[in-house]
Amino acid sequence: MNYPRECWYVAATIDEVGDNLVARRILGTPVLLYRLADGSVAALEDRCAHRPYPLSAGYRDGDRVVCGYHGCTYDPDGSCVLIPSQDNPPPGARVRAFPVHVSEPFVWVWMGTPGSARLRPPPATPELTSGDGWSSTGERRDVAAGFLLLHEHYLDLTNVFEMHAEMVPPGIEALPPLEEVEISEVSVSYARELPEAPLAPWEAAVSGLDSSEAFSRRETGTFVTPGLHRQTYTISGGDSPVFELVRLHGFTPQTPGSTRVFLQLAWRGTAVATDAGQRLTEVFHVMADRDSRVIETMQRCLDEDEPSRRYVNVKADRAAVRARRIVQSMIEEERGL
Structure with missing residues (x-):
């Protein structure tokens, strides 16, 4: 790889992210973006934890995302909360959630070490x-x-x-x-x-x-x-x-x-x-x-x-x-x- 990960990158402009599911590839990683009911933006790894299928090919259920393959359902923090074929999701079933910072018109995403984002704010514009x-x-x-x-x-x-x-x-x-x-x-x-x-x-x-x-x-x-x-x-x-x-x-x-x-x-x-x-x-x-x-x-x-x-x-x-x-x-x- 020829790019650092411990850095904020622009994932989208705010006008691109609405009720739809927006697919991006950032630093070689598939990322899903969508707007929550409170106006904030969620960023998840764009792969179902069950099988290699993009969540962006699924649909929304309120602030949750439903995989279009088997119906696995995810909260904005990446945790799998529902699998229709069984009573409870397996322990640890989740996808990565990426920190997001909105400073119009940019939606910034942090692809680096979890927890490090708060130590390095995005550049001011x-x-x-x-x-x-x-x-x-x-x-x-x-x-x-x-x-x-x-x-x-x-x-x-x-x-x-x-x-x-x-x-x-x-x-x-x-x-x-x-x-x-x-x-x-x-x-x-x-x-x-x-x-x-x-x-x-x-x-x-x-x-x-x-x-x-x-x-x-x-x-x-x-x-x-x-x-x-x-x-x-x-x-x-x-x-x-x-x-x-x-x-x-x-x-x-x-x-x-x-x-x-x-x-x-x-x-x-x-x-x-x-x-x-x-x-x-x-x-x-x-x-x-x-x-x-x-x-x-x-x-x-x-x-x-x-x-x-x-x-x-x-x-x-x-x-x-x-x-x-x-x-x-x-x-x-x-x-x-």
Whole structure:
């Protein structure tokens, strides 16, 4: 496995989980999600304790789930409370229940050691929940690549000139080097300042700013946890931000070679266009399509490569290399190495 388990991952967005039974694969494990009568969310291993049949193929009985094979019935804590063919369930008949934390729009799930979840709360996403002038929108997609390739891709945006040239402000021909890289035991972040330049068409369309003026910009990227990547993009006029954009990626490994991506965009500004959400969705959906194709191609190349094949790193890879080391350290610690 190439992912740590002692970490919160996004299992779904809250709008995906209702009265229906939602099937997911998270860290190679089948997981069932459903909403309880009190509004909370339950997460169970999506396999009946009796036979290898998915509970998500069954049905609900109030807050309980009934297996569609033999009718074995489970409480939200995973305990089997009814087997129609006998008076009492066998001792210990249960499926694993996973800790869940809801912080809209995300439903987080803990796949690690039971009891450890309370010691490590999920990462905060204040731009999505605090109000304070922020608006947000999002989308989901599956990418046929390991989650680390996604983290590394978004920790190095020097590819923008080749992949997304229309996003670059006029007159900027290269990104400044990463002079600010902050590293801790569990996270890594970078920041760079861009020189003053006129607005790119997409910036003018969403920000409502005067396209004839020049603005400075600050860009940051953070490997927050293995399950979350955070980017910010701030356009400033004078000494004050006039438009702020936050791009959050929930990266949830499904298998070592596939990842479900939860993209959330949040924005605010002094003169934001009324249709900014629609425009941002269109722009970043196209970007994500291109990114996904490249990242999936890299995964196919890695699958085809000889195990001894190595690639070189360059200066722009500083944050990405450190993120990989953090993940490797977490995996080794879990394995007791």
